[in-house]
Amino acid sequence: MTPKEKAEIIINKMFSCVDELHKYPMCIDTAKQTSLIAVNEILESFIVRLTHEQMNFWSEVREEIKNYKMPLNAN
Secondary structure, three states, X not given: OOHHHHHHHHHHHXXXXXXXXXXXXXXXXXXXXXXXXXXHHHHHHOOOOOOHHHHHHHHHHHHHHHHOOOOOOOO
């Protein structure tokens, strides 16, 4: 899986979250922010355990999230 694919998976999971009362739909900007929080937690929490390749992968995922643009045909 490429960093771009992983970034899109994480963003889509965050974007599809719905609160139980259906009052606060997730917007793409919030989905990106929460995705960045998750990836930053991975990088900060496991910095000692991650290999160089894993650090590079998650750093690239973080950059892909920052640069993510919702496809024009998406809802």
